Amino acid sequence: xxxxxxxxxxxxxxxxxxxxxxxxxxxxxxxxxxxxxxxxxxxxxxxxxxxxxxxxxxxxxxxxxxxxxxxxxxxxxxxxxxxxxxxxxxxxxxxxxxxxxxxxxxxxxxxxxxxxxxxxxxxxxxxxxxxxxxxxxxxxxxxxxxxxxxxxxxxxxxxxxxxxxxxxxxxxxxxxxxxxxxxxxxxxxxxxxxxxxxxxxxxxxxxxxxxxxxxxxxxxxxxxxxxxxxx
Amino acid sequence: xxxxxxxxxxxxxxxxxxxxxxxxxxxxxxxxxxxxxxxxxxxxxxxxxxxxxxxxxxxxxxxxxxxxxxxxxxxxxxxxxxxxxxxxxxxxxxxxxxxxxxxxxxxxxxxxxxxxxxxxxxxxxxxxxxxxxxxxxxxxxxxxxxxxxxxxxxxxxxxxxxxxxxxxxxxxxxxxxxxxxxxxxxxxxxxxxxxxxxxxxxxxxxxxxxxxxxxxxxxxxxxx
Numbered sequence: 001x002x003x004x005x006x007x008x009x010x011x012x013x014x015x016x017x018x019x020x021x022x023x024x025x026x027x028x029x030x031x032x033x034x035x036x037x038x039x040x041x042x043x044x045x046x047x048x049x050x051x052x053x054x055x056x057x058x059x060x061x062x063x064x065x066x067x068x069x070x071x072x073x074x075x076x077x078x079x080x081x082x083x084x085x086x087x088x089x090x091x092x093x094x095x096x097x098x099x100x101x102x103x104x105x106x107x108x109x110x111x112x113x114x115x116x117x118x119x120x121x122x123x124x125x126x127x128x129x130x131x132x133x134x135x136x137x138x139x140x141x142x143x144x145x146x147x148x149x150x151x152x153x154x155x156x157x158x159x160x161x162x163x164x165x166x167x168x169x170x171x172x173x174x175x176x177x178x179x180x181x182x183x184x185x186x187x188x189x190x191x192x193x194x195x196x197x198x199x200x201x202x203x204x205x206x207x208x209x210x211x212x213x214x215x216x217x218x219x220x221x222x223x224x225x226x227x228x229x230x231x
Numbered sequence: 232x233x234x235x236x237x238x239x240x241x242x243x244x245x246x247x248x249x250x251x252x253x254x255x256x257x258x259x260x261x262x263x264x265x266x267x268x269x270x271x272x273x274x275x276x277x278x279x280x281x282x283x284x285x286x287x288x289x290x291x292x293x294x295x296x297x298x299x300x301x302x303x304x305x306x307x308x309x310x311x312x313x314x315x316x317x318x319x320x321x322x323x324x325x326x327x328x329x330x331x332x333x334x335x336x337x338x339x340x341x342x343x344x345x346x347x348x349x350x351x352x353x354x355x356x357x358x359x360x361x362x363x364x365x366x367x368x369x370x371x372x373x374x375x376x377x378x379x380x381x382x383x384x385x386x387x388x389x390x391x392x393x394x395x396x397x398x399x400x401x402x403x404x405x406x407x408x409x410x411x412x413x414x415x416x417x418x419x420x421x422x423x424x425x426x427x428x429x430x431x432x433x434x435x436x437x438x439x440x441x442x443x444x445x446x447x448x449x450x451x452x453x454x455x
């Protein structure tokens with residue numbers, strides 16, 4: 001029963017690739033956004049905060065459709081990127097990574113923001129009096145102390161990215177080998193006669209991946225507490 | 232030489248201080264709420280004065296009229312806080328080395344050995360701040376500030392969070408620091424006894440104003 005077919009393997013591998021790329025590209029942006037939200041007050045901050053969280057509350061199909069309008073072949077940004085940089089998102093796995101990155105962004109940013117907020121400002125002041133310029137204070141004090149939160153955010157973002165369905169299928173469709181992730185493969189399988197066994201196998205795989213991510217994320221959160229107490 | 236003339240409004244509290252000091256250890260003395268910490272934060276560059284100027288050895292660090300404000304990290308002013316503020320993710324050795332790295336100073340073994348011996352912290356180098364006693368933490372914080380080679384050292388109630396026994400443990404180190412380290416200091420305390428032992432000139436603050444300046448005679452009489 002637990003023999004994975006080549007199609008299923010392809011879907012799992014694609015999911016892992018899409019989620020990994022989405023997470024790695026989103027992490028630096030997420031750290032920047034989290035730092036801005038945690039440490040800076042600027043005009044329009046509530047709007048930026050809301051925009052980051054929007055994919056969490058919008059129907060995924062809306063996000064996917066907006067991505068299609070923006071980054072599709074004839075979309076404003078999509079056409080420009082294709083003509084000038086040769087980057088195409090529509091109906092490619094890169095588009096799936098973009099959709100997953102945007103959908104998982106709020107989950108990535110939140111733990112990072114919380115852990116940056118938990119870093120004692122007084123330690124940052126001490127670093128400044130020892131000669132550290134603001135960017136070095138960030139790299140040598142804030143970021144290392146927030147690191148467990150960053151890792152927790154990455155794990156959560158990765159788990160979300162691997163499970164993303166609505167925005168991805170709307171934006172890049174469900175093409176085996178190109179954009180068919182675990183979720184869209186399951187969706188296809190349960191609409192196919194005799195697809196149940198295969199669907200269940202992929203369901204088991206997703207449960208294992210999601211559980212591992214949650215456990216890893218908990219572990220990082222505990223590490224964060226220990227680290228902040230200097231033991 | 233340290234020349235300060237600043238005004239700062241902090242909520243209800245207004246600080247207006249002007250003083251000139253050439254002493255090796257300038258004592259900032261006053262009850263809590265007198266504005267001592269605010270004044271020290273202004274000297275360190277952590278707080279920006281509303282009006283006024285700060286000059287150390289002919290270098291202007293703040294001059295609101297001329298729009299000058301040197302940021303804290305470029306002042307080369309060491310700061311020892313009441314709560315030590317060691318970096319919890321670094322061990323003692325890395326804490327001590329932090330200022331040197333940030334200021335891109337050459338590795339100075341002799342200086343490190345001297346400061347480590349002066350403060351008696353050689354045995355703590357591999358520990359994490361969480362594994363140190365309050366007194367040890369404060370000595371490491373002193374060493375960390377000194378090793379950044381500051382031109383002025385600010386000490387804000389460095390004994391404030393310690394019990395009597397620990398205070399007696401640390402005071403001799405501070406006296407040694409004054410006599411051997413060769414760095415001018417501003418020492419903040421509300422304890423007249425500490426002032427008598429350490430300060431060479433004393434600035435008395437009350438409700439944000441300097442009310443007296445001079446030697447030990449400006450302190451309240453010692454209990455007999």
